[in-house]
Amino acid sequence: MARAAVVVTGTEVLTGRVPDANGPWLAEQLRGLGADIGAVVTVGDRPGDLASALRFAASGHDLVITSGGLGPTADDLTVAVVADALGLGIGLDTALETRIRAVVDRIAAARGWTTPENELAAGTRKQALVPEGAAVLEPVGTAPGLVVADPRGGPPVVVLPGPPSELQAMWPTALDDPRVRAALGLDDGAEALHERTIRISGPPEAELAGLLREHEQRHGRLEAAGLEVTTCLRDGDLEVVTRFRPRASPAYDALEHAVLGRFADSVYSTDGATVDEVVAAGLRRHGWTVATAESCTAGLLAGRLADLPGSSEYLLGGVVTYSDAAKTTHLGVPADLIARRGAVSANVARAMAEGVRQRFGSTLAVAVTGIAGPGGARPGKPVGLVHVALAGPDGTGTHRLHLTGDRAHVRARTVTRCLHLLRAAVGGPGD
Amino acid sequence: MARAAVVVTGTEVLTGRVPDANGPWLAEQLRGLGADIGAVVTVGDRPGDLASALRFAASGHDLVITSGGLGPTADDLTVAVVADALGLGIGLDTALETRIRAVVDRIAAARGWTTPENELAAGTRKQALVPEGAAVLEPVGTAPGLVVADPRGGPPVVVLPGPPSELQAMWPTALDDPRVRAALGLDDGAEALHERTIRISGPPEAELAGLLREHEQRHGRLEAAGLEVTTCLRDGDLEVVTRFRPRASPAYDALEHAVLGRFADSVYSTDGATVDEVVAAGLRRHGWTVATAESCTAGLLAGRLADLPGSSEYLLGGVVTYSDAAKTTHLGVPADLIARRGAVSANVARAMAEGVRQRFGSTLAVAVTGIAGPGGARPGKPVGLVHVALAGPDGTGTHRLHLTGDRAHVRARTVTRCLHLLRAAVGGPGD
Structure with a gap:
């Protein structure tokens, strides 16, 4: 099986300020192609470190993929280091320079930049430098990617930009390159995996x-x-x-x-569909709509229901009631119920779900009230306690969750549990 | 400046199923010691890949730190590969074996394991194997760490367990080792970075x-x-x-x-605070509250405002009005305004912001209406067009954004732009 190594550049990744999303994403893509990933090396923006990472990556692997270091500034040095490592000269691709400049001008106009002309020109020129014999991968942002062959017979190097959205958009083009296809054995009639x-x-x-x-x-x-x-x-x-x-x-x-x-x-x-997709398909199949009432998740559930394109077919909206007063005013939760049971209770979750369902006129409604932490715990109501409720034509059910982990984890896990409640409500494809 | 390299082992990390927390944590520790990190290499549980990662790490660095691969099972092979790479034999430390076994027995009793005796004994023995001349770092879980010197003069290798809590608890002991201190120049009066x-x-x-x-x-x-x-x-x-x-x-x-x-x-x-933290501090400083009205972001803005602990001090809540009817019913946006201007318009954004501010009684209110795509574009209203509005005591301002990228990117970037609107509204620390 062909094996690739990924070289991630960037001091911000090395020091953990920005987590690397590209290594894992590329690993998954390669797996889908029946290839494998051998190593991910992260180095800072230092030419010597990048050069030795490239040497390591070239040995024992069939393809080297770099991410990052393609920007217009001086600390973006991937192209120069790759060319140097492969013993290749570098030349200005003036047609590419013109294309990049057009993109830069468009962005500059849209954002009202007042960057001096000489700086824009210097940055654009730097991004249009191409090693000998390299194929240019058309820029998605302003940075072009490259496929650089090693004249001494080492594995080809695919040079990709650091921003995950740019890298991911450029990857299919990289896979069209015959050197990349050969390195990964994509045309060897290997059976698809x-x-x-x-x-x-x-x-x-x-x-x-x-x-x-x-x-x-x-x-x-x-x-x-x-x-x-x-x-x-x-x-x-x-x-x-x-x-x-x-x-x-x-x-x-x-x-x-x-x-x-x-x-x-x-x-x-069993077909790879996510719970989000199963819920969306179920709501569509029934022609049902949904609304949300959220306290500790504060909109993350509604936001996730809107993640899929076309969600306006079933998501009507929702209310974020972070304060107790908002629960009463905007969802009709009786103030004395909150006083008696506490805002984090099954009764309040139920009243929130029924309140938002009635107000939005939706088929289903989901409500969340809980303690995401680190503060807010009370006797008998620890951090991680979350009450959720699902209201529908057949009545309202409530569930008590006890979640562990930090604030972000409790909120994210709560959203997932709500999606599973909706999944149960819409039933399987055969229902 | 002394430089260290980190070698992370584990197929689950390499493939991105589990993000690596140890590289970033070690980078920060080293920085605090006035040392530096040169590279983080991640490889799977394969001896050949680990060996070549160790060779790469040893060159150009003063210290090598490994994390992971110290468990009792066959795919945990760091100690054997490190010893082999340094040309060292391995011996059983029977006193260590006894100490590990005591920990294992305690855990087994607490969790009610029914693991057969021969499996427990084999696992314990494996974890008590120590390369010649290596110093043992007492286990925090069941896996001991090691400081292994290279008899051929290469950098010493600090072998640490993979679970972040174990690695972090063991790190101070590693720093007591004279070989580690010498490699990092800790006794040379190095200044913190x-x-x-x-x-x-x-x-x-x-x-x-x-x-x-x-x-x-x-x-x-x-x-x-x-x-x-x-x-x-x-x-x-x-x-x-x-x-x-x-x-x-x-x-x-x-x-x-x-x-x-x-x-x-x-x-x-200038102090590393994020825009989220600047907004939170500003709202607190003024004693102001905020509410949100969201269409295409559908709760992500309110959700992000609630990311920081204690956000209930200033976030009252918000309304997600994904449908046009919801904008009218729940925010009081005139239906004929939507009909005339379209739901994605500055006028509707303004009416949403003012509507939610009035309904929640908040000091500030932010509204979002836009086309996140991929569908929904109309003549003159392309995907990526987002109108945002900020309403406050001094009136309401609107902004038109033209964002690029996919649905997720447009929504995420919109949320960030809204945070910057709030930042401008709360002013700098001196205001």
Whole structure:
């Protein structure tokens, strides 16, 4: 299997100020292509460190991918260092310079920049410098990418910009390059690798591991059957990802059957659909609408329901009632109920859900009230206690969650649990 | 300055399923000691990849730190690979084995494990294997760490466990080791390294680069003055991070003065505070409250205002009005205004902001209405067009944004721009 190494440049990544999103994303892309990732090296904006990282990456790998260091400023030095490492000269691509300048001018006009002409020109010229023989990947922002061949026979180097949105948008173009295709063996008629994902809400990883062991006792080693199974916990759910060649399809079907047999109630997707997509499809299928009432998540649930394009078909809106008074005024939660039960209670969650459902006239409504921490705990109401409620045509149900972790984690996990409530309400595709 | 390299092992980190917390944490620790970090290499659980990562890390660095791969199972192979790389034999430390076993027995009893005796014994024995001449760092969990000297004169290798809590608890012990102290020059009277961050909203990176060049023409090379400056674009803002020894403080002050002189209007933080923190501090200082009215961001702005602990002091809540009807019903936006101007218009943004301010009785209110895409564009109203409005005691201002990128990017960037509107409204610390 072809192996790639990723070199991430940037002092801000090295020192942890900005987490690297590109290494993991590229790892996933390569996996989807039947290739593999051997190493991710992060170095700061220092030419010597970048050069030695490039040497390390070139050895034992078929392709080197760099991210970052393509900006207009002096500390962006990837192109110069890559060219130097491969013994290549650098030249100005004047046509590219013109294209970059057009983008820069457009941005400058839109944002009202008053940058002096000589600075814009210097930055643009720097970004239009191209090593000998390199192919230019058209810029998505202002920075072009490159595919640079090693004249001495080492692996080609794909030079990509650091901002994840630019890198991701440019990646398909990089894959069109014949040198990249050859390095990754994309045209060798290798069988496509299937990847199937089962998503399960609920059971612990150990229980799934037990099921896999039993399955192997009956059907033989998964690996011997051509199945590469990885399980991982993501956002509170278990993901079972299996990769296999087409001939191993029957073995995969048997495995999926076994997982469904054991976890029928909690498997919510066998086609890779996320819980967000399952909820969206269910709401559309029924022609239902939804509204939200949020306290500690403060809009993150409504925001996530609007993540998918076309969500205006089912999301009417919601109310963020961070203060107690707002819960009364905007959702009709009786003030004395809040006084008696506390804002974080099943009763208030129920009243919030019913209040927002009535006010927005939605089919379903979800409400959240909880203590995300670090402050706000009271006797009997610890940080991580969250009450959620789902109101619908058949009445209102409430659930008490006890979540661990920091403020951000409690809020994010709460949003996911609400999506699972909605998933249960819309039912499976057959309902 | 002494430089260390970090080698992170673990397929789950390499593939991005688990983000690496140890590299950034170690980078910060080293900075505090006046040392520096040169590279972080992540490799999977494969001996060959780990060996070549160790070779890369040993060259050009004074100290190598590994994290992970110390568990009791077969895929935990760091100790064996480190010993092999340094040409050292490995022996069983029976006293250590006894201490580890005591910990394992305690955990097994507490958690009710039913692991067979032979598996426990094998795992414990594996964790008690120590390379020749290595110093043992007492385990925090069950895995001991090591300081391993290279008999051939290479940098010493500090072997630490992967779980961040264990690694962090063990780090002070590692710093007691004379070989580690010598490698980092800790007894040479090295000075701590300062790090200062300036955050700027607005100017392009090229303009900052121009300023830095001018500054160097007047005051000499920044590096020669002992300043290591890196600039990076984050979330639409420019971050200027400078690291320096205490003796370079006057040079840093001159640089900060120059940046403030040029970008007085757009520098919003010289102490590393984020825009979120500046807004929170400003609202608190004035005793002001805020409410939100959101269409395309659908709660993400309110959610972000609630990111910081204690936000209930100033965030009253908000309304997500995703549908036109909701804008009318819940914010009082006249239906005929929406019909005439369109839901995505300055007039509707203004009416939303004023409507939510009046309904929540907040000091300030921010409203968002826009087209996040990919659908929804109309003639004259392209994807990325967002109108935002800020209402306050002195009236209401509106702004038209033209954002690029995908749906998620348009929404996230809109939220940041709204935070900057609030920042302008609360003014600087001196206001």
